[in-house]
Amino acid sequence: MSLSCHSALSKFSQSTDFTIALAGNPNVGKSSVFNSLTGMGVDTANYPGKTVEVNMATTKMDDLTIGIIDLPGTYALGAVSEDQWVARQAVLDGSPDVVAMVVDATNLTRNLYMVLQFLELGYPLVIALNVLDVARREGRHIDLARLSERLGVPVIPTVANRGEGLDELVIAAVEIARSQQKPQPQDLTYGRDIESLIEQLTTAIADRNLDDPYNLPHRALALLLLEDDAEFIQLTQVMPGWQPVLEMAAGLRSQIAEEHGQSAHTRIAAERHALAALIVDDVETREEGAELGWGERFWRWTTAPLTGVPILIAVLSLIFILMFFAGNNLADLMSNFWGDYISPTAKDAFYAVFGENTVTLSLTWAIDGFEAALTVGIPFVLVFYVLLAFMEDTGYLNSVAFLTDSLMHKFGLHGRAAIPIVAGAGCNVPAIIGTRVLTTMRERVIAGTLIVLVPCSARSAVIFGAVAFYAGWKPALAIYAIIGVLWVVVGLALNKLMPGESTGLVMEMFPFRRPHLKTIAKKTWYRFKAFVFMAVPILIGGSILLGFLFQTGYLFDLANLLEPVVTGWMGLPAVAGLALIMAILRKELALQLLVTLAIVMGAGEAVKDNLHVIMNDSQLFIYALVTAIYIPCAATIAVLARELGWRRSLSIMAFTVVLAVLMGGLINQLFQATGWY
Amino acid sequence: MITQAVEEYLEAIYKMSLEDDRVIAARLAERMNVSPPTVADMLKRLAENGLASSSRTEGVKLTKKGLEAAETLVRRHRLWERFLTDVLGLNWDEVHEEACRLEHAMSPQVEERLAEILGHPDSCPHGHPIPGTRGARRREKEARPLSKLCVGEEGVIERVAEEEPKLLQYLASLGLLPNAPIRIKEIAPFKGPMLVQVAGAQYALGQEVASKIMVRSK
Numbered sequence: 076m077s078l079s080c081h082s083a084l085s086k087f088s089q090s091t092d093f094t095i096a097l098a099g100n101p102n103v104g105k106s107s108v109f110n111s112l113t114g115m116g117v118d119t120a121n122y123p124g125k126t127v128e129v130n131m132a133t134t135k136m137d138d139l140t141i142g143i144i145d146l147p148g149t150y151a152l153g154a155v156s157e158d159q160w161v162a163r164q165a166v167l168d169g170s171p172d173v174v175a176m177v178v179d180a181t182n183l184t185r186n187l188y189m190v191l192q193f194l195e196l197g198y199p200l201v202i203a204l205n206v207l208d209v210a211r212r213e214g215r216h217i218d219l220a221r222l223s224e225r226l227g228v229p230v231i232p233t234v235a236n237r238g239e240g241l242d243e244l245v246i247a248a249v250e251i252a253r254s255q256q257k258p259q260p261q262d263l264t265y266g267r268d269i270e271s272l273i274e275q276l277t278t279a280i281a282d283r284n285l286d287d288p289y290n291l292p293h294r295a296l297a298l299l300l301l302e303d304d305a306e307f308i309q310l311t312q313v314m315p316g317w318q319p320v321l322e323m324a325a326g327l328r329s330q331i332a333e334e335h336g337q338s339a340h341t342r343i344a345a346e347r348h349a350l351a352a353l354i355v356d357d358v359e360t361r362e363e364g365a366e367l368g369w370g371e372r373f374w375r376w377t378t379a380p381l382t383g384v385p386i387l388i389a390v391l392s393l394i395f396i397l398m399f400f401a402g403n404n405l406a407d408l409m410s411n412f413w414g415d416y417i418s419p420t421a422k423d424a425f426y427a428v429f430g431e432n433t434v435t436l437s438l439t440w441a442i443d444g445f446e447a448a449l450t451v452g453i454p455f456v457l458v459f460y461v462l463l464a465f466m467e468d469t470g471y472l473n474s475v476a477f478l479t480d481s482l483m484h485k486f487g488l489h490g491r492a493a494i495p496i497v498a499g500a501g502c503n504v505p506a507i508i509g510t511r512v513l514t515t516m517r518e519r520v521i522a523g524t525l526i527v528l529v530p531c532s533a534r535s536a537v538i539f540g541a542v543a544f545y546a547g548w549k550p551a552l553a554i555y556a557i558i559g560v561l562w563v564v565v566g567l568a569l570n571k572l573m574p575g576e577s578t579g580l581v582m583e584m585f586p587f588r589r590p591h592l593k594t595i596a597k598k599t600w601y602r603f604k605a606f607v608f609m610a611v612p613i614l615i616g617g618s619i620l621l622g623f624l625f626q627t628g629y630l631f632d633l634a635n636l637l638e639p640v641v642t643g644w645m646g647l648p649a650v651a652g653l654a655l656i657m658a659i660l661r662k663e664l665a666l667q668l669l670v671t672l673a674i675v676m677g678a679g680e681a682v683k684d685n686l687h688v689i690m691n692d693s694q695l696f697i698y699a700l701v702t703a704i705y706i707p708c709a710a711t712i713a714v715l716a717r718e719l720g721w722r723r724s725l726s727i728m729a730f731t732v733v734l735a736v737l738m739g740g741l742i743n744q745l746f747q748a749t750g751w752y
Numbered sequence: 753m754i755t756q757a758v759e760e761y762l763e764a765i766y767k768m769s770l771e772d773d774r775v776i777a778a779r780l781a782e783r784m785n786v787s788p789p790t791v792a793d794m795l796k797r798l799a800e801n802g803l804a805s806s807s808r809t810e811g812v813k814l815t816k817k818g819l820e821a822a823e824t825l826v827r828r829h830r831l832w833e834r835f836l837t838d839v840l841g842l843n844w845d846e847v848h849e850e851a852c853r854l855e856h857a858m859s860p861q862v863e864e865r866l867a868e869i870l871g872h873p874d875s876c877p878h879g880h881p882i883p884g885t886r887g888a889r890r891r892e893k894e895a896r897p898l899s900k901l902c903v904g905e906e907g908v909i910e911r912v913a914e915e916e917p918k919l920l921q922y923l924a925s926l927g928l929l930p931n932a933p934i935r936i937k938e939i940a941p942f943k944g945p946m947l948v949q950v951a952g953a954q955y956a957l958g959q960e961v962a963s964k965i966m967v968r969s970k
Contacts, residue, residue, distance in 0.1 A: 151925035155918045159925070182952045185927050337911070337930060344924035345931075348951070380941045477956045481944035489958070490945070580945050580958030581922065 080129060083120040084144065084169035087131045091142030093252040095245075096166050098193065099177035100186055101148035102470070102583060104205045106598075107235035107591045108177055109145045112245065117601065127161040127514075136245050144169045150185070152192045154306035157514065166198070167289045172252035173199040175244060177235070180210035180217055183359060187351035190226065191263065197292040200228040200258050201248045203240065207232045214362040222358040227259035236591035263354075265346040268334065272327045273297050279323055285316050300324035301331070302340045370587035377474040378584070387478050390471070391497050394462060398455060398501020403532045405454035413446045433626045440622025444615040444709075447661045448607075451710050455502035455532075456606050457599070463509055464598040466494065468590040472512070473582060480580050487570030488513070489580045492522045499529035503711045504610065507718055508602055516719070517575045523719055524569060524727050527707045528562050530555070533663035534703045540666045541699045546692040554700050557742075561704070561734070606714065613713035617660055630656070645739040646747070648689055650676050651698055658702065660709050665702045693746045697739045705735030756856045758803070759825050760784070761794050765804060765812055766822035770892055770969050774811035823883035824863075829855040830876035830883075831866050837877040838870060847877065848902060893969060898934065898946070899962035906935045907967035909950075919964065927951035934967060 088094040099105040113132035120129050130145040144165060149156075152163040166174065174193055178186040193200050202222075210217065223230040229247045233240030264270050276297035280287075287296055288310045299307040301324060311317040328339035335342045376382040422439045429435045466472040476490030483492050495509035503526055510522040530538065543551035624630040634641075634653045641652035650673050657672070658665035666686075673682045673689050682688045686695060706712070706728050715724040754762075764783050768775045781791040795812065798804040803818035814822060832851035836842045842850070867873075874885040881891035895910035909932045912920045928934075928950055937954065938947035945956040957965075 153921065153925065155921040155925070159922075184952055188925065188927070338917075338920070340917075340921050341912075341924050341929065344921070345929050348927050348929060378938050378940075378947055380938070384941065473956070477938075477945055477947065478940050479944075480940060480956070480958060481942040484958070490956075579919065579961035580956060581919075581926070581961055582945075582956045583926075584947055584954040584956050 080120040080122040080165065081168045083118070083131070084129070084165060087118070087142055087144070088169050088171065090140075091133060092139040093173070093249055094142040094144060094169060094171040095248050095252070096144045096146055096169060096171035096174045096198075097177065098146045098162065098166070098174055098189065099148055100150050100179060100189065102585055103148070103177050103179040103186065104233075104235035104591075105145070105148055105177040107594050108175075108203060108205075108233070108241060108244070109143060110591070110594045110597045111235065111238045111241055113143060122161060122164065125157055125161055127158045129161060129165045134245065136249060139249065141245065141249065144171060149189070151189050152196075153302075154304050160306070166196075171198070172255070173201060173248045175201045175203060175248050177203045177205050177233075180204050180207045181213055181215065183215075183217065184348070184351045184355045187354055188347055191347050191351060194226065194228075194258050194260055194263065195292075195295045195298055197257060197295060199251045199256060200226075201244065201251055202226065202228055202230045203233045203235070203244050204230050205233050205235050208234055212368070216360045216362075218358045218360075222354070225261050225263070225354050225357060227261065236589065236594075263350060265343070265350060269331070269343065269346055272331065273301065276301060276320070276324055276327060279320055283316055283320065285320070286314060287311070288314070297324075298343065301327060302343050303328060303338070368586075370589070374470070374474065374586040377471065378477055380478070383474060383478050387475060390475070391493075394459075394494070394497055395500055397462070398459060398498055399532050399535070402454040402458055402501050403536070405458075406450040406532075409453065410446065410450050413449065418442050418446065433623075436626045437619055437622035440618040440625075441615045444618025444660065445611070447618070447708075447710065448611045448614045451502060451504055451708075452603070452606060452610070456505040456508075457603055459498050459501065459505035459509070460599040460602045461595065463494065463498075463505075464595040464602075465590055467512070467598070468595055469587050470585055471587065473584050476580075476582060477584065485570070486525065486566035487521050487573065488518055488525075491582075492518065495522060496526055496529060499526040499531060500535075501532050503527055503529065503531045503707050504606065504714050505602075507711065507714045508606060510718065515575070517573055520719060520723055520727075521566070521569045521573060523715055523723075524730070525562065525566055527711060527715070527727060527731060528558065528565060528704065530558060530703045531662070531707075533661065533708070536663050537665045537702045538699045541686065541695045541702075545686060545695055550692070550696050551699075554696070554703065557700065557738070558703060561738070565734075605717065609717040610710045610713040614660070614709050617709045621657060621660060625657070640736060640740075644743070645697055645701065645736065646743040647694055647698055647701075647739075650689065651694075655698075655701065655705065658708075659706055659712075662702060662708050665698075669698075693743075697743055697746075700742065701735045701739040704738060705732050707731065754801070754803075754821060757794070758798065758801070759821070759856055761798065762803060762814065762818055762822040763825050763829075765814055766819070766826060768812075769814065775813070776811055777806060780812060825855055827883040828858050828863055830880060831863065831870065831873075833876045834870050834873050834882075835866060838873075895966040895968040897963045898936075898948070898957070898965040898967045899959050901936050901946075901967065903936050903939055906933065907969055908933050910966040910968045912966070913964035916964065919961065923961075923965070926955065927953070928955075928965065934965075 097105060097109055109130065109132070112134045114134075117130050117132045120131065127147045129147065132143055132145070134141050134143060146162040146165050147158045149159045149162045151159055152166070153159045176190055176193060178190065190200070190202065204217065204219065204222070207217070219230050219232060229251065231240055231244045231247055233244060235241070265273070273294065277293045280293045280296055288307070296307070300321065308321065311321060331339040331342050337345075377386050421442050425439055426435060466475070472491065472494060475493050478490070479493040480490035483490050491512045492510065495506040495512070498509060499506035506526045506529070507523055510519050510526070513519050513522055538551055538554050542554060624633065630653060633656065634649050637652045638649055641647050642649055651669065653672050654665055654669040657668045669686070670682050674680060679688065690698065707715070712724060712728060715727060761784065764780060765775055768780065768783065777791050777795060778788060781788045784791065795804065795806045798818065799806065802815055803821060804812055804814050806812040829851045832854045833847045836847040836850055872885065873882060874888070875881050881888040883889075898907070901907060909928060909930050911930055912923055912928065923929075932950055934948050934950045936946055937949055940947075943959055945958045946962050947954060947956055
């Protein structure tokens, strides 16, 4: 469930005894902590216009209900990127009783950067020092007591993916929350010149007794202004009395820039990193690390081009095979079972109770809609989600992104889009939900459009059944070639035409880690739930609507309306237009529907054995091509709408219809003009 | 007589002296992938030929004659690289090895003609200055874009282009800051991203991001 973030967060923290904000860098095991602590009920909240989500869930300790706000994983709190902004805003809005920060013991220096930011903001803090076992293997020994003393906050050792230390973490967090004990760090100060400037500004703020937007310590505000934080400068600008302070901050910033030859923001970031490094020097001793573990060694193979590219091709082929063949067979099996046993029984029961009339006949189409959801949902969506979560959790997704980035870049995407696009050849639905790994809306729209243009296994079945079977493999291949060319052209064009630029890739790379099964299971479940709640109602609703149009005969009027396009422009029989409309529900039905409708419209039973009765080879070619390009199926539309919004989803649909009609017509004209076929 | 082996040592010492004020024999052994006694033998030979001196306090130092010989080699190497990319159309990331082989078999006359044909370029395809051209020694110590570095090269971040403040600030929060040492571990095919090691972590940086990070030799 998606809620408006600000009110959702404050409501959430009011409904619990204590609220813990869970913070940390990406890939430090934060999601393992969150998933181990919480049960199945997770709410997500979105800030308007932002793609990064905040998760909320509760856990019990004794008889206390403890709310956990899972902030997005970020390297810092700030206003420079969406994830950093959302993380900070969620802390400010949620006003947690305590912040628990998960810190990666193998890279303490970088992780301490955000710890220092939290200390500056004055939040009560607990640190979960994670993967201490790995750090030890690498030869790093961290003095926990000394670290705790320096930072003035409790430090709890954890191994999150085995659930170790998490109880202690919650106990320590609740204790801090109860006592509202502020951190008492030991000499955490920056260089003397910077400190004196911070102090000048702090005093200026304190002296004026100004209202501040979030009740932050004066020093924190001074630092934010010195760091040229766009958000806070904007917020305070409109508040009474801040103008002189802002002017003073601007003056101090240029003073820093002049003295240090770098911008005030860079200087303060450098000071913070230097301080983090000093603390690490104080608390960590290092000896020669042990030899590389399996994770690191195999990981290196996957990033070195010479070995990585073959591995990538193998993995992508495996995904393709799993989705295309295994998924398809499983779907057929389920479909047959449904058609043989469940559907007739359900329909008979329904008619027995409510009688057989237009309304009930339309309603029973819902049973077919449910079948569509089932045969897409389990074999394709679930299988892909498990694969995706596994690749994310082990870190292989990053290797894929690294190797494919330059190719994807040509389409305005980056490497993380490669896996969903390949998965699209199995089924577009999970592929589109997979685009969540992309960070900007621009990338998601481009990726969504391109995935929709990848013929899924259902559409491939039509290409095989209509073209390869009747006209041979060469024309079938030609359809793929045409789609391939279209795909590249559309990708290049979107990259040119869409406003904005593709973002440069900056992605942390880390050696493979042992996946955490619970995290994979829960990730898969959340995504699957999103599919169920969004796609199933639309599939069922769409089926009933289509059923109604069919039973009342309005569908045939619609066919007449479309005749100029279908027959006049694309040279297909009118029945093809009907089949195309009905196939929106499920593309693999495009052939069966064609046969059924042709019989209804009087073509005779012979159609069953030979489609040539109603269409020649060139018509079958055009029919399959149009089927492959026009509107993705109802389930795809549903998830597109969920991921990109209805407006964007409808634009993509309209675009594919225009493209399909255009291509179908052009090829028809070409056939007519040249006399091919 | 300067053999190919001697030339390679001279080149290595030259490059190491740019990265570090004091060149240590043990590091030289690591770089050449040989044992310390082998390096000791070679250093003795270099000293006998008046090409280099070594002492405990000063480390390994090239003499004037040694420096000239090294610069000639580096000049030839980089001229070949230019030739291979500009004339033969090879990719800049595949010319280094070729140039390593070609640089040793070359007379001053050929070197002169090569420079002429190429229009006396002042830097190699990777952006390194060609010795013997204006300000080459000064430029050798200057910053160049991270995207021009090759796999295995190391440097120190000099600055990040300021025209994109958000990128600058984002990189700063990761520790990609001036004076941070940085090493290229891998480059993805087709001008893909670079895998760099910086501040205890590894990042994949797209080429356009890498081109905004200026790096100088260590």
